[in-house]
Amino acid sequence: MKYEGSIYRPPSEADSLILQVTIGCSHNKCTFCGSYKDKKFRVKSFQEIKEDVEEAKAYARYIKKVFIADGDALIIPQKRLVPIVQMIRDAFPKLERIGVYGNTKSILKKSLEDLKELKRLGVGIIYLGVESGDQVTLDRVCKGTTLDKTAEAAKKVKEAGILLSVTVLLGLGGVERGAIHAAETGKFLSRIDPDYAGALSVIIVPGTILADEVKKGTFKVPDPYQLLEELAIMISNTNVTHTYFASNHASNYLPVKAWLPEDKEKTLRAIKHVLDQRDPSLLRPEFMRAL
Ligand code: SF4
Known part of the structure; x- marks a missing residue:
């Protein structure tokens, strides 16, 4: 497989074949994100993708899941994307699911x-x-979209019968806006009612604009307990139908897995216990955190 640069995939795609069909992210402007800074966005040619698929068939013919990378492969125009997806489907007879990152713009x-x-x-x-x-937070980090548009995109995905998995980022509002960011994010999760929601914690990536803001003192990273307070505020502001919520990503200090709303109170009690104890041994050690 001819992978270019670092490859990222959601934790739930750990056992999937990763097939890189785009290089980088078409937006590539979020101030906190260093994932694709070294890549200039392009869509791989059909021939390049075909060669990778042919190669993968030799060792992963019976793979059940394929994740198509990089940043937002959904941005590929439909006329080009359909033959790629069709080729993947034809190549792997046991295939059960194809997953893809999509940002608001590419979905819309x-x-x-x-x-x-x-x-x-x-x-x-x-x-x-x-x-x-929180729109103020989104604008500050140059997410390049609005909450209304994201809600529209989420609705479209669900209407198409495709599972919707979203990520939110604890600490993204900094210390100053942490409580607002957390509360508004909980409310927004209720509005879009995703099938899965994953909370990550902000990690300052060298070379990003956010790293410069930290150096200048214009962005203050919340400490582990402030991030946990955000997690509690976020969950307490959710009013979803049936969402699997997880903060078990390696960037987090405390792994949480919960079906909401069923496990809401139990989860909030568990977070409160850790907040009350202030015992660092209950948290993931700093050296084990990663993106
Ligand atoms: S849209 Fe996603 S991948 Fe692209 S820069 Fe923003 S966070 Fe990074």
């Missing part, structure tokens, strides 16, 4: 019929980086 560029067509071809889950339900 697809019609509902486009998304339904992708669903029929095997795209079963779209991962959308929501980051925050």
